[in-house]
Amino acid sequence: MTSLQTLSSQASSLKTVDASLLIAGFENPVAQCQQAFRQLLSATSEPGTLQTMVATDAQPAGLNTASWSLALSLFDADCTVWLSPVLAAQPALVSNLLFHCQTRLVEHADEADFALCNADELDTLQPFSFGSAEYPATSTSLILQVPALSDECSLSAGSGWTLTGPGIKFSRHLCVAGLQDSLQQELIHSRNRFPCGIDCFFTCDHTLVALPRSTQLSIDQPIDQPTDQHSAQES
Amino acid sequence: MSTPQMTQVEGYNFAYLDEQTKRMIRRAILKAVAIPGYQVPFGGREMPLPHGWGTGGMQVTASVIGTDDRLKVIDQGADDTTNAVSIRRFFAKTAGVETTEKTADATLIQTRHRVPERPLQNGQILIYQVPVPEPLRFIEARDSETRKMHALREYGAMQVKLYEDVARFGHIATSYDYPVMVNGRYMMTPSPIPKFDNPKLNGMPALQLFGAGFEKRIYAVPPYTEVQSLDFDDYPFEVQQWEESCAICGSDHSFLDEVITDDAGSRMFVCSDTDYCRERAQSNREQAQENEQ
Numbered sequence: 001m002t003s004l005q006t007l008s009s010q011a012s013s014l015k016t017v018d019a020s021l022l023i024a025g026f027e028n029p030v031a032q033c034q035q036a037f038r039q040l041l042s043a044t045s046e047p048g049t050l051q052t053m054v055a056t057d058a059q060p061a062g063l064n065t066a067s068w069s070l071a072l073s074l075f076d077a078d079c080t081v082w083l084s085p086v087l088a089a090q091p092a093l094v095s096n097l098l099f100h101c102q103t104r105l106v107e108h109a110d111e112a113d114f115a116l117c118n119a120d121e122l123d124t125l126q127p128f129s130f131g132s133a134e135y136p137a138t139s140t141s142l143i144l145q146v147p148a149l150s151d152e153c154s155l156s157a158g159s160g161w162t163l164t165g166p167g168i169k170f171s172r173h174l175c176v177a178g179l180q181d182s183l184q185q186e187l188i189h190s191r192n193r194f195p196c197g198i199d200c201f202f203t204c205d206h207t208l209v210a211l212p213r214s215t216q217l218s219i220d221q222p223i224d225q226p227t228d229q230h231s232a233q234e235s
Numbered sequence: 236m237s238t239p240q241m242t243q244v245e246g247y248n249f250a251y252l253d254e255q256t257k258r259m260i261r262r263a264i265l266k267a268v269a270i271p272g273y274q275v276p277f278g279g280r281e282m283p284l285p286h287g288w289g290t291g292g293m294q295v296t297a298s299v300i301g302t303d304d305r306l307k308v309i310d311q312g313a314d315d316t317t318n319a320v321s322i323r324r325f326f327a328k329t330a331g332v333e334t335t336e337k338t339a340d341a342t343l344i345q346t347r348h349r350v351p352e353r354p355l356q357n358g359q360i361l362i363y364q365v366p367v368p369e370p371l372r373f374i375e376a377r378d379s380e381t382r383k384m385h386a387l388r389e390y391g392a393m394q395v396k397l398y399e400d401v402a403r404f405g406h407i408a409t410s411y412d413y414p415v416m417v418n419g420r421y422m423m424t425p426s427p428i429p430k431f432d433n434p435k436l437n438g439m440p441a442l443q444l445f446g447a448g449f450e451k452r453i454y455a456v457p458p459y460t461e462v463q464s465l466d467f468d469d470y471p472f473e474v475q476q477w478e479e480s481c482a483i484c485g486s487d488h489s490f491l492d493e494v495i496t497d498d499a500g501s502r503m504f505v506c507s508d509t510d511y512c513r514e515r516a517q518s519n520r521e522q523a524q525e526n527e528q
Contacts, residue, residue: 029254030248030249030254031249031301031302033254033257033258034249034257034300034301035301037261037298037299038299038301040261040265041261041264041265041268041299041442044265044268044269044457045268045442045455045457045458046457046458073258073261074258074261074262074265075258076255076258076259077255078255078258078259079262113262132386133386133387134382134383134385134386135382136270136273137263137266137267137270137273137275137276141265165418166271166418166456166457166458166459166460166461167268167457167458167459167460168459169440169458169459194420195270195273195420195421199265199266199269212268212269212270213269213270214269214270214271214418214457
């Protein structure tokens, strides 16, 4: 954790906009921000459903399409964002976030409203804010870029979960590749701290899936009960 | 009845609110959905109508609505009351969206004090206008205290209030704004809907968002979430019942309004949900025509 923050503060020298690195954001910001938000709302209200996010022509090096779409629709000068060391070392990403979102980048993860990170960089949730019992909404929302996502447990190197809870009629399957074991354990155990917790968005290419703190996770076992994973796309 | 898509008036941003305000409200909505029943504070804005006329619901609607949406607005179940008509026109003008009076056709439904009789579908969003979002407010006036009570899940005071009803009247006399527990964790006010509508909240396939403009709070119930009305083992939760049926459609299972028809005390009972009543009356007419033929 210390090394994460040290590296991150070294990268803070890059927090200026380099105009030569800028790319276009949404072509029609009002409509596309709204569409992206509705996808985020569907994702959060029905955890485990895969959303194909509104796309831009290009995204800054280091971010996938879904993360960039989320950033453009939710980030602004009123919220704080923490970048993982690898992402903070991407001048194009920093410049475009500062230019398009005017967002405030922070060095300490626990001060952040949003944290952007690659799955292979993160082995713990400890650096982030879980909110307090009286103000649980002050927690950090984590956007984690992963190598693969699926709602069927077909990924070879992924963690298969059965999800239950609000927004899920029976249960859903979710398979997220590339998560470190310790992070998975912490995600599962953090459910005991509800209403405190971390709301996660997993992104891969154009796809996004939400895992809010209210969703219960269990490591997949063969099950017989009905699931609504196939009806997940109907809305 | 669907109205053709109106063109958006010039001089306003899409759906009236500026983009930064919408983003702030959108972030609050996502938190609210992630913590079902918890009231998330937000920076409420002035709207071009007074508090108490649904400014909270309107701010939520303005942040959620898109050009593809079809909006329905109801006030006490009716599409044709002043509040409903004003808000529907407001969004038709500022967002240029299509509006409808049909529950089945709507993607967004903003409501004051009723849940439509027709069961809502997954993918629809129901947005409530909320006057007082804190269920414990009339028991404990201090926000610092009610916050602690929610944090500690200390809800005994509400059970005492309901018990006092039983002791005084012999039954739970609270008939609207009846407190519920969401997902077994947070106590929530469903807004001043009649308790008749409380069972519809439980496991509803549609997403429910609640906006309180005066108190600047947003809260939510995701689809398929457990919502239980408070009660006692020996005094279980019950909803209102009527001996009368609707004078227009004959419904004996919907929420009825009592309408005084003259100075001599004559009265009639009609469905409070105008769309549901219209639909039933129409199918009754069609049935009657078929029978004649």
